[in-house]
Amino acid sequence: MATIKDVAKVAGVSTATVSRVIHDGGQVGEACRARVKKVIEELGYRPNTAARALVSKTTNTIGVVTPKLSMSFFGTLASGVEKAARENKYKLLMSNSLYETKSELEAIDSLRDHHCQSIILHSEYSDEKTLINLAKEVPGLVIINRYIGAIANRCVWLDNIAGGRESAQFLIDKGHRDFAVVTSIYQNGDPSFRVEGAQKTLAENHLSLSPRLIKEAAANIDGGEQATKALLAEGKPFTAILAYNDLMAIGAVHALFAAGLRVPEDVSVVGFDDLSVARVCRPRLTTMHYPVEEMASYATKLAIDLSRDPHCADGRTHLFLPTLVERDSVAAVQ
Amino acid sequence: MATIKDVAKVAGVSTATVSRVIHDGGQVGEACRARVKKVIEELGYRPNTAARALVSKTTNTIGVVTPKLSMSFFGTLASGVEKAARENKYKLLMSNSLYETKSELEAIDSLRDHHCQSIILHSEYSDEKTLINLAKEVPGLVIINRYIGAIANRCVWLDNIAGGRESAQFLIDKGHRDFAVVTSIYQNGDPSFRVEGAQKTLAENHLSLSPRLIKEAAANIDGGEQATKALLAEGKPFTAILAYNDLMAIGAVHALFAAGLRVPEDVSVVGFDDLSVARVCRPRLTTMHYPVEEMASYATKLAIDLSRDPHCADGRTHLFLPTLVERDSVAAVQ
DNA sequence: GTGAAAGCGCTAACAC
């Protein structure tokens, strides 16, 4: 591998000049610049990243920490980060945190060892204090999918309350009056906000939601199925189910079918997230679209900007809105 | 950030000794070692990765290049790599290749700039010569999901022929005699091998597959739907459909339902891959399980081993077998 | 068993 010295020697200049050419630093004569460029080309010279990192203490690398890459949501998130990273000529360093605070912290430490000045973090469980402290040490830290007031300028998040509202309103507009909710047993923010939004909108329409008709379970298909069974055991005083996410919604559909009920003819179901499964399952799911990929790309640009100027987003936060995608799991009621 | 010099000074030793302690190099006295360790602890010293990489020309980093992380298959692949990487204390550098040879090559170049001595590559389109040359320059290169004879020792791949055979045999055992196939329009290996396997098994059972009943389309849901419609236009001289992958299988199910046919009562459908959707769709898909995650972990360990000793896998290759997962999309025929 | 010192490839003052 050719080094900067080799290039300098062959081009008959000093390494400083080569360095200037590489960085498009203004102060180089045209002829000289052209010659150096030619030699770089000929030798196939590529700057050594490690040497660069050593002296400049920066690596053009962005780190991502998410619970589990094999889950569709996080794969899409990572894809969004990768896209923005590539566009900005950054490399992407990945770690799964496996939903554990310990491995999450380890992952972050190791990213810092690698001089990632930017980190995108999807953290559900680490406490706020930890993250706030981290933000002081990592200028380019961005928290995705969570809001922390003290570092609001580094949070890229979704308005879950608005999402809950919109899905409820949609069902109301379709003539539904009797609702049930299937939500996550982990009340770490998102789930409760979504329910809260729905409840607000119901209240505004002089409708209410009996606590009996809010069932909690694991936020996956089995959980959705189980919660819906519990719901059915209450009689069936509802025509629509609001599910915490698409997986629970699919579980709900399974349980309803198993009970001889049709979706959407007998019961309407609304999901949340708009994972790719929502387009695949039958009936195709009417759901709130979560713009993860866009949010992730946005978060990446923000992280890069913050790493260069920690105050570039002072005084604001970064809120995205979910949008309703109408498919086949909701019917009108007369 | 404390450096090795700081540690040396505080511990009253030389940097060489600190380095020895860090690397568990034998030649350090017990008392001295203990003291140094204590200081490292106190100062929260962490070795600088860049400096290390600069002198040792190696980074304990593994690179992964796949087409698109947001696709379930590749997310799972990445997860498998990440797991093995973490276990071996390697970092994971990711790139999407977006199914383009150009960005694939760029991704690889940039990984090499970062001194990745190991790279896991999922490449469908790059030609063999390119990859063989690459293997000469990157000792720890492993190709996943493709077989190239000249570098067989670096290929971790799936026996698609065996997969085709097994799915056909399974249907034959269930009493099916009349088959149709829905396959990918891109005949880059996998699809043709799977069909070939099925045909061999059919032939051994004195059954045959009319070319009319092999329809090609895009390897996704829409393609599966479209190909199945074409199939139905031929009359319906089949009781079972072998789909190239799960997505096409789901598309087939959609088309069959739309035509008023039930799955599996009227037509049985077998998928391939066992993506998470296969457990989510209805009917849940009977499919060939593709052990991507295990293969990816295996490939990662192999890549690390190869980077240390390029001959450690000479004279062998790394073949995995898909296994049939029985769910609800196949019925017996009498 | 421990230390001194050379250098990995690059950047950025600072000279001229």
Add this chain to the structure above:
DNA sequence: GTGTTAGCGCTTTCAC
């Protein structure tokens, strides 16, 4: 406009 030079933090001979 271009060259000289001093490190960045670490590993690794080579002495002792």
